[in-house]
Amino acid sequence: MENHQPLLEQLMTTHAGPGFEGAVRDVIVPHLRSYAQAVQVDVMGNVVAQVAGCGEGRRPRVLLAAHMDEIALVVARIEAGGFLRVVQTGGFDPRTLVGQEVVVHARGGDLLAVVGSKPPHLTAPEERGKAAPLSDLYLDLAMPESAVRERVRIGDRVTLSRDVYLLRNRRLAGKSLDNRASIAILLETLHRLQQLIHQADVYAVATVQEEVGLRGAQTVGFAVQPDVAIAIDVTFGAFPGQAADESFALDAGPAISFGPNLHRKVFQRLVDVAERHRIPYQIELSQTPVGADANAFQVAGPGLAAALVGIPIRYMHTSVETGSYADIEQCARLLAHYIAELDMAQVEDLSCY
Amino acid sequence: MLLKTLSEAFGPTGFEDDVRNVIRGELDGRVDEMNTDVLGNLIAVKGAKKPGPKVMLDAHMDEVGLMIVQICDGGAESGLLKFRALGGIDPRVLVSKPVLIGPDRIPGVIGAKPVHLQAPEERQKPIPMDKLYIDIGAKDAADAKAVVKPGDAAVFATRYAEFGDRAAKGKSFDDRVGCALLVEAMQTEVPYPLYGAFTVQEEIGLRGARAAAYQIQPDIAIALEGTVCFDVVGAPSHGQSTVFGKGPALTVQDAQTIADRRFAEFMWETAKRHGIPVQWRRVKGGSNDFGAIHRVGKGIVGGSISVPVRYIHAPTQVVSLDDVENAGRLLRAVLQEIAEGSFTL
Ligand SMILES: [Zn+2]
Ligand SMILES: [Zn+2]
Numbered sequence: 010m011e012n013h014q015p016l017l018e019q020l021m022t023t024h025a026g027p028g029f030e031g032a033v034r035d036v037i038v039p040h041l042r043s044y045a046q047a048v049q050v051d052v053m054g055n056v057v058a059q060v061a062g063c064g065e066g067r068r069p070r071v072l073l074a075a076h077m078d079e080i081a082l083v084v085a086r087i088e089a090g091g092f093l094r095v096v097q098t099g100g101f102d103p104r105t106l107v108g109q110e111v112v113v114h115a116r117g118g119d120l121l122a123v124v125g126s127k128p129p130h131l132t133a134p135e136e137r138g139k140a141a142p143l144s145d146l147y148l149d150l151a152m153p154e155s156a157v158r159e160r161v162r163i164g165d166r167v168t169l170s171r172d173v174y175l176l177r178n179r180r181l182a183g184k185s186l187d188n189r190a191s192i193a194i195l196l197e198t199l200h201r202l203q204q205l206i207h208q209a210d211v212y213a214v215a216t217v218q219e220e221v222g223l224r225g226a227q228t229v230g231f232a233v234q235p236d237v238a239i240a241i242d243v244t245f246g247a248f249p250g251q252a253a254d255e256s257f258a259l260d261a262g263p264a265i266s267f268g269p270n271l272h273r274k275v276f277q278r279l280v281d282v283a284e285r286h287r288i289p290y291q292i293e294l295s296q297t298p299v300g301a302d303a304n305a306f307q308v309a310g311p312g313l314a315a316a317l318v319g320i321p322i323r324y325m326h327t328s329v330e331t332g333s334y335a336d337i338e339q340c341a342r343l344l345a346h347y348i349a350e351l352d353m354a355q356v357e358d359l360s361c362y
Numbered sequence: 363m364l365l366k367t368l369s370e371a372f373g374p375t376g377f378e379d380d381v382r383n384v385i386r387g388e389l390d391g392r393v394d395e396m397n398t399d400v401l402g403n404l405i406a407v408k409g410a411k412k413p414g415p416k417v418m419l420d421a422h423m424d425e426v427g428l429m430i431v432q433i434c435d436g437g438a439e440s441g442l443l444k445f446r447a448l449g450g451i452d453p454r455v456l457v458s459k460p461v462l463i464g465p466d467r468i469p470g471v472i473g474a475k476p477v478h479l480q481a482p483e484e485r486q487k488p489i490p491m492d493k494l495y496i497d498i499g500a501k502d503a504a505d506a507k508a509v510v511k512p513g514d515a516a517v518f519a520t521r522y523a524e525f526g527d528r529a530a531k532g533k534s535f536d537d538r539v540g541c542a543l544l545v546e547a548m549q550t551e552v553p554y555p556l557y558g559a560f561t562v563q564e565e566i567g568l569r570g571a572r573a574a575a576y577q578i579q580p581d582i583a584i585a586l587e588g589t590v591c592f593d594v595v596g597a598p599s600h601g602q603s604t605v606f607g608k609g610p611a612l613t614v615q616d617a618q619t620i621a622d623r624r625f626a627e628f629m630w631e632t633a634k635r636h637g638i639p640v641q642w643r644r645v646k647g648g649s650n651d652f653g654a655i656h657r658v659g660k661g662i663v664g665g666s667i668s669v670p671v672r673y674i675h676a677p678t679q680v681v682s683l684d685d686v687e688n689a690g691r692l693l694r695a696v697l698q699e700i701a702e703g704s705f706t707l
Contacts, residue, residue: 092594108459108677109458123672123678125594130648151529151680176498178501250438323497
């Protein structure tokens with residue numbers, strides 16, 4: 010196998026929002042099975058794949074987690090004419106929804122819809138200065154109201170519809186690169202670990218409901234109680250108008266996060282591994298608990314040593330999220346080498362302050 | 363399918379080559395002759411020697427698009443492309459859309475700063491065009507310049523698909539739906555000279571049609587268009603213009619034309635006689651090629667038949683396939699009744 014990019018492209022056109030991650034889970038479970046001794050799905054829907062380390066006695070336990078869900082919408086109202094009003098399940102900027110194609114996941118099957126926009130011919134100059142809130146947007150199924158009422162129910166989920174575009178320099182654009190890119194990192198890491206000897210037992214986890222509050226991570230952190238819990242999630246790619254400490258260059262390697270919520274010794278070790286193996290990396294600083302699964306891991310059960318790594322993407326939470334497959338590979342190298350070098354002495358040192 | 367091929371063809375205003383080639387291929391061997399003029403209009407002719415009236419049908423090949431104006435160098439902008447609109451585009455529909463650029467159809471995306479990094483007051487306002495960039499994945503300006511240059515035109519990368527209840531989505535139904543109707547009409551047999559003008563640069567002021575009409579000097583002209591349709595939730599009835607699925611629309615008055623009442627009534631009555639649904643277009647704004655055609659030379663009699671297009675000038679436009687079909691039926695009926703002498707000049 011060359012790499013997991015074709016799988017990533019498949020995942021980016023698969024629809025799975027918070028609480029309905031099934032379609033992505035179905036795609037990745039067979040791939041996890043090819044690397045793991047056991048793959049289980051817990052009551053929340055998290056997927057936990059176990060890859061045993063080698064050696065007798067107590068072995069380090071490391072959890073790697075990437076969330077499967079993407080931001081979504083939910084049908085809240087069917088209006089006269091069969092137009093749908095929606096509410097958020099995750100954080101869309103309503104301005105980026107205007108004119109988008111979406112998929113309504115109805116009982117009888119998926120339905121394509123278009124988010125309406127007013128033609129410029131009918132738009133008064135003063136309207137141009139206003140951005141419509143989500144409550145003013147509507148979905149057009151191009152069906153009579155009676156047909157809509159037959160097929161669509163309040164509560165039906167809605168996700169973006171977008172092809173994947175392959176850009177220059179191994180960059181790719183589409184929906185849900187947040188966080189399918191990190192699912193690819195998870196699998197690329199397991200692939201590389203097959204070539205390495207590692208003592209650590211690895212729990213490769215695909216979590217649910219990250220976009221609505223890190224909910225899957227909370228239960229899986231508690232259930233597994235690893236020595237080290239590493240969340241893999243995307244961060245902000247550099248773009249004009251952003252602060253320097255919130256901008257990470259594409260193709261400059263993974264970002265390793267540092268801050269009170271993350272274990273400083275795991276952070277330092279990740280940096281050391283990157284240096285020794287000449288893996289390009291960037292450092293992201295957080296002053297508050299991070300907006301990723303590592304936030305929940307730190308306080309799961311008795312408390313865990315948490316870390317956060319990930320690749321930068323541009324245009325986060327839109328249908329054209331853009332990242333580099335080269336960064337995905339570098340992030341996987343970093344994680345594979347970190348795991349291969351993890352031993353019990355390091356684990357014991359995590360509680361020494 | 364012709365509408366799909368035409369919808370996905372690349373034809374921003376002034377760069378209609380791809381559309382012209384598709385049409386030329388379709389009509390090759392099916393008309394007496396085809397010529398291009400100095401502006402780039404494609405004019406197909408059938409039965410030039412037949413007795414009158416000389417009838418001109420018009421559809422514009424161009425679509426609204428974008429033009430690359432700068433390849434950014436240095437800083438966080440490096441390798442990103444600045445652009446401006448070719449034709450009327452509301453900047454609010456641009457964010458988070460893929461585009462295809464230039465003759466090699468280089469893919470890119472229009473992105474903006476993520477919502478997480480926007481201040482609350484920023485979120486209330488639309489993102490202006492000068493804060494938007496096209497990203498082709500270039501590492502820097504030199505990398506971008508290897509495949510794109512200022513002056514390259516771009517279109518939305520929207521695929522055609524049928525969905526809903528007898529509906530289709532795609533880009534540039536304004537006016538590829540007219541082009542498809544005209545290609546079909548040029549294959550019908552009529553006892554008078556029939557000219558099919560596939561025009562350029564409608565979107566920046568009906569420019570191709572004016573020259574085409576001057577060259578053809580028709581007795582009767584009919585523009586085939588995609589027109590504004592905004593019959594959606596919350597839209598006041600006076601602002602809807604047309605109703606989706608209720609048939610082709612005839613114009614009373616738009617920004618460029620006060621309809622030739624006699625010809626409009628003739629088309630309306632023809633529709634009624636043939637049992638074809640038809641509606642009046644109910645807004646004053648917007649225009650089509652007939653606005654230019656009717657003022658050419660000593661003046662030309664005629665009108666327009668329009669297909670309602672929801673989200674016209676946006677990346678994804680929506681038409682009713684019934685409306686498209688009924689517009690074709692109406693056009694055939696009108697051509698037939700002209701042949702039968704139902705409309706006297
Ligand atoms: Zn038009
Ligand atoms: Zn137009």
